[in-house]
Amino acid sequence: MTTIELNSGFHIPQIGFGTSKSRTPVESVPTALQIGYRHVDTAQMYGNEAEVGEGVRASGVAREEVFVTTKLHNPNHDPADVHRSFEQSLQALGFDYVDLFLIHWPLPFLEIDYVDTWKTMIELRDSGRAKSIGVSNFMPDHLDRLIEATGVTPAVNQIEVHPYFANDQLREYSKSLGLAVEAWSPLGKGDELGDPLIVELAQKYAVTPAQLILRWHIQRGDVVIPKSDHRQRAEQNFDVLGFELDESDMAAIGGLDKGEEGRRSPHPNEFGK
Numbered sequence: 021m022t023t024i025e026l027n028s029g030f031h032i033p034q035i036g037f038g039t040s041k042s043r044t045p046v047e048s049v050p051t052a053l054q055i056g057y058r059h060v061d062t063a064q065m066y067g068n069e070a071e072v073g074e075g076v077r078a079s080g081v082a083r084e085e086v087f088v089t090t091k092l093h094n095p096n097h098d099p100a101d102v103h104r105s106f107e108q109s110l111q112a113l114g115f116d117y118v119d120l121f122l123i124h125w126p127l128p129f130l131e132i133d134y135v136d137t138w139k140t141m142i143e144l145r146d147s148g149r150a151k152s153i154g155v156s157n158f159m160p161d162h163l164d165r166l167i168e169a170t171g172v173t174p175a176v177n178q179i180e181v182h183p184y185f186a187n188d189q190l191r192e193y194s195k196s197l198g199l200a201v202e203a204w205s206p207l208g209k210g211d212e213l214g215d216p217l218i219v220e221l222a223q224k225y226a227v228t229p230a231q232l233i234l235r236w237h238i239q240r241g242d243v244v245i246p247k248s249d250h251r252q253r254a255e256q257n258f259d260v261l262g263f264e265l266d267e268s269d270m271a272a273i274g275g276l277d278k279g280e281e282g283r284r285s286p287h288p289n290e291f292g293k
């Protein structure tokens with residue numbers, strides 16, 4: 021399994037198993053771990069931390085072999101709520117630590133400044149119960165404020181990235197600061213799998229459209245967290261290291277980018293308003 025070294029010194033497996041909107045995490049998580057995934061991504065917002073934790077235990081894979089991420093829900097930005105909700109997350113998961121804890125959305129319009137939220141995340145990291153800390157959906161100016169105020173650079177920025185929304189400026193800015201980029205909805209929620217170019221290139225490489233897109237992300241150096249409730253698809257999504265896209269095909273997939281129009285979620289400055 022390919023891993024990426026985070027600025028915290030820990031390693032994150034490049035292919036993770038997403039659980040957003042998963043209908044069956046108690047079954048799909050152990051299935052994913054049996055397939056070989058060693059990275060599971062959940063969030064307070066998904067309401068499934070208990071099932072994800074149960075799924076990890078049911079897999080028989082040792083806790084310390086699995087990289088587990090969860091994320092702070094939007095109503096919990098106040099420092100006291102960060103502590104309280106983090107304890108609840110650990111309890112729901114049934115673990116005494118997580119590998120990565122993220123601020124899920126920046127919510128720049130809140131009265132509670134996300135910089136204060138970040139300072140509390142640093143306390144959790146220092147306690148050892150969140151081995152690495154990071155952010156999700158943070159724009160360049162949000163990142164700059166955190167780093168200027170605390171000197172602590174988030175380990176990752178988990179952001180929307182898929183062929184119709186390549187998000188290259190934010191990816192590159194995040195990487196220039198030393199953050200790893202994690203792509204959420206790497207398959208564009210499944211809707212980009214039928215794109216004619218994707219289908220054509222998938223045939224050329226004798227892979228499925230999902231494998232082609234995931235390989236594109238991997239070659240761009242991003243972490244991916246595809247989700248699927250189906251074993252066969254979860255298997256396919258994990259099996260993307262045995263072929264390589266050539267430069268012109270990488271560029272052709274990059275050419276599908278529609279810029280802002282390609283977003284599947286509101287702009288981070290608007291989300292949660």
Ligand code: A2P
Pocket residue numbers: 038204205206207208209210211213228230231245246247248249250253254256257
């Ligand atoms: P399902 O869970 O029913 O398999 P994203 O990760 O970009 O949000 O996309 C997830 C969506 O893509 C889900 O609807 C999932 O459906 C579907 N999906 C995941 N992997 C595959 C695959 N290999 N082939 C087809 N659809 C997939």
